[in-house]
Amino acid sequence: MKTLHLAVAGASGQLGTLVVNELIRQRAIHPGMALTAITRTPDRHAAWQEQGIGLRFGDFDQPQDLAAAFHGVERLLLISTNTIDGTGRRLAQHRHAIEAARQAGVGHIVYTSFLRPEEGKRSLLNDDHLATEALLHESGIGHTILRNAFYQDLLLVVLGTAAVDGKLRTAMGQGHVSYVAREDCAHAAAAALADGYLGRRILDITGPAALDAPALAAIAAHLFGQPVQVVDLDAEERARHFIAGGMPAPMAKMLAGIERWLSSDAMHIVSDDYCALTGRQASPVQAFLQAHRRQLLAPTLPPA
Ligand SMILES: NC(=O)c1ccc[n+]([C@@H]2O[C@H](COP(=O)([O-])OP(=O)(O)OC[C@H]3O[C@@H](n4cnc5c(N)ncnc54)[C@H](OP(=O)(O)O)[C@@H]3O)[C@@H](O)[C@H]2O)c1
Numbered sequence: 196m197k198t199l200h201l202a203v204a205g206a207s208g209q210l211g212t213l214v215v216n217e218l219i220r221q222r223a224i225h226p227g228m229a230l231t232a233i234t235r236t237p238d239r240h241a242a243w244q245e246q247g248i249g250l251r252f253g254d255f256d257q258p259q260d261l262a263a264a265f266h267g268v269e270r271l272l273l274i275s276t277n278t279i280d281g282t283g284r285r286l287a288q289h290r291h292a293i294e295a296a297r298q299a300g301v302g303h304i305v306y307t308s309f310l311r312p313e314e315g316k317r318s319l320l321n322d323d324h325l326a327t328e329a330l331l332h333e334s335g336i337g338h339t340i341l342r343n344a345f346y347q348d349l350l351l352v353v354l355g356t357a358a359v360d361g362k363l364r365t366a367m368g369q370g371h372v373s374y375v376a377r378e379d380c381a382h383a384a385a386a387a388l389a390d391g392y393l394g395r396r397i398l399d400i401t402g403p404a405a406l407d408a409p410a411l412a413a414i415a416a417h418l419f420g421q422p423v424q425v426v427d428l429d430a431e432e433r434a435r436h437f438i439a440g441g442m443p444a445p446m447a448k449m450l451a452g453i454e455r456w457l458s459s460d461a462m463h464i465v466s467d468d469y470c471a472l473t474g475r476q477a478s479p480v481q482a483f484l485q486a487h488r489r490q491l492l493a494p495t496l497p498p499a
Pocket residue numbers: 204205206207208209210211233234235236253254255256274275276277278288307309343344345346349377
């Protein structure tokens with residue numbers, strides 16, 4: 196049986212780690228996969244090496260070494276970097292990776308994009324993904340674009356102090372969001388790498404439901420065992436509230452701006468692409484919040 200060489204670039208991040216571990220699990224069931232983890236920090240992964248995972252150094256800021264890092268790889272997961280600084284660096288990183296993959300003869304790239312990037316929707320979240328998708332189309336390389344919804348982790352910020360004072364402060368207005376579990380994004384990426392698909396496809400990876408603020412408040416109320424009331428704020432008020440809670444101003448303004456943008460209902464998208472790709476059901480928000488209940492209630496817990 197021919198061995199399929201899969202690689203994860205960005206393997207040390209939270210998503211990358213989940214994908215590598217999922218592929219190790221799949222390899223135990225379906226041998227015939229060679230796995231390589233490519234990262235800026237290969238030294239941190241002796242445990243993977245012991246499990247037969249190839250480890251290579253790869254930094255998208257150092258394009259001269261990237262084609263060697265991708266040598267022999269047939270299917271590559273390109274995880275979008277977290278260099279979200281508005282300087283264009285992230286797009287340059289992605290361009291370097293795609294060009295190196297072309298030079299190395301990679302047959303298929305799986306890219307983690309963001310839900311429904313569109314022309315004219317100028318934002319730090321959108322633009323790099325839209326441009327990277329275009330680079331993939333131009334590259335001639337077969338690809339799978341996974342347009343991931345917002346991670347459920349963001350709910351830890353969205354719900355903020357709701358467990359303490361029963362108020363869900365938000366600038367998302369009437370908008371809905373189909374928050375997805377990072378684990379589900381990892382399952383989708385692992386499945387798209389391993390399934391051998393050779394063409395070009397775009398898949399929306401969302402949670403099972405699009406929730407508005409009242410729905411989130413109802414879930415939170417059930418979890419906390421007390422009423423939770425929605426308090427509508429505009430973007431400036433929301434940013435001030437984040438800052439009052441200790442968040443740095445640039446981050447507060449960015450998150451408040453994103454919440455305000457959600458009020459346009461642009462993220463009201465629920466897809467069954469995840470189910471079709473993985474054969475699994477996407478995990479609901481309730482499960483994530485239950486798993487992080489302690490963290491949400493932390494402000495009310497006595498010091499350890
Ligand atoms: N959908 C959402 O709600 C959401 C939320 C946050 C982020 N994201 C996006 O999804 C990506 C993965 O999420 P995550 O939770 O795993 O983020 P994370 O834990 O912050 O991981 C950051 C990722 O960026 C990679 N990276 C950074 N600089 C790089 C460079 N110079 N060259 C190569 N790789 C570089 C890291 O790879 P190594 O450390 O292995 O080199 C790692 O895979 C993020 O990077 C971001 O683009 C999506």
